[in-house]
Amino acid sequence: MKIPHFSRKTLCIPYAVFLIFFVIIPMLVIVFYAFTDKNMHISLGNFIRFFSDPTKLSTIVYSLVIALITTVICLLIAYPVAYILARSKMKRKFVILLLFVLPMWINFVLRVNALRELFNLLSSLQGMDWLASSNYFKTVFGMVYDFLPFMILPIYTTMLKIDPSLYEASRDLGAGAATTFLRITVPLSMPGIMSGVTMVFLPSMTNYVVSDMLGNAKVTIIGKFIYEYFGTDWHMGSMVALVLLVVVFVSTWLTGGFSSEENVRGANL
């Protein structure tokens, strides 16, 4: 017996079905719940309730500020690291890069726990007792600590791709080190900066493990909201999730993330 018309294309069917059931349908379910009330009637109530509650809005602003500060600090640390490594002529510089990536393979809850123990030790020292109550400081520190590799890797990879002859040309044409940096290095590493920023900004808005463990559960970020609503009100939870979803899609669309097939997180690990 011969199977009629085996086509290689048909191999994509299982994955397509999987995506329909476990990616597309759940997203539609979120949209449905976001725009219905408890009796499953279509309603804009959640939307209005969410955006008219001043305490909710202030928490969101706080969360955005935390994410923004985290992203900026990550960028300020990661950019020089990537720059130094990418331009270094060291033979085994990949070993140093590996040192930056290595902690990522330890379970991240264990890593955050390690940082927590370090903070506990430091705040028991004399003159360091301010640390015990600086929940926002510790949260931001923890997020930078956790997400830094996600910023270093994409910037490093785009910097490696910059043609060294561009630097020489720039110098030959009389540009100083600062001009070369601002007109060659920064613009050409922009794609790396962009993907690094999206990979740090989003988790720092939503990863409540870090803020709970290091901020003594006193720092609320958007991700924590969703968690709390999951226990009480799915409709509101879906609304918050939908807002995040829209933010993600708009920012990905703006940075052109959909067109590139190369994924930094996947390519480098």
Add this chain to the structure above:
Amino acid sequence: MSKKKVLYGCLQGVFIGLVLLILYAPILLLAVYSFDGTNMIGRFEGFSFSHYAALFSNPKVLRMIGNTFVLAFLAAALSTVLGTVGAIGMFYCKKRMKAIIHGVSQIPVINAEIVTALALAITFVAVGLGKSYFTLIIGHMVICTPFVVLSVMPKLKQMDNSLYEAALDLGASPAKALWKVVLPQIIPGVLSGFMLAVTLSLDDYIVTVYTRPSGFETISTYVFNATMKGNAHTAETLASFWALTTIIFVIIVLFVVISNLASIRKKEVRK
């Protein structure tokens, strides 16, 4: 001029060193105190393996470690099969179809993990599936499979397509040609996809919390809960996590060193 250059080089080295020091300080601190007898970090009272003994004698802790690894390997294996077969299928699809599947496949990659997790959890409960080991595996597959596809795709593009045609001309069935000709060419991508899936699953907290059956604990959920409770009862358990962190760290370092040595040796042999 050269003096300036030396100074500049030193500054660079100091900067890199400082960042690395901050990255490793917490882990090294735990590694040192994992060999101390007390549950307090700050004073070293004497060398002891008691935290390691506590780690390996607590059945709950052992179970959650086992859970974590079984789940990671199972979810990664299923994701690798689904993702590899899917990537091959997508590769031969028409451009438009390929773009659509690829676009949908990217959603879990770019989306906030908590949105993916909430959407799955609500869907599972709404359709009456509830939460079981099955939903947990599905949850992990949703976050892992797209990364398998992403690491297999480039290998398919580099592949020499005429070999497949040649196999067909020589009388192989399409299935056999895929198995014997296509698969061996993309196997590095498949393996790195599998490794990536394992690490993603091992590291996961959020999707696990939303899709797991009740009572199921992984390293992430167990450590998080124990830390958040933070009473005297868990002090010993918390101290045993220092030992766990140290063990994982040592395993990773060994793994990286060995695989790098292997690849260096391979390069030298090729020369």
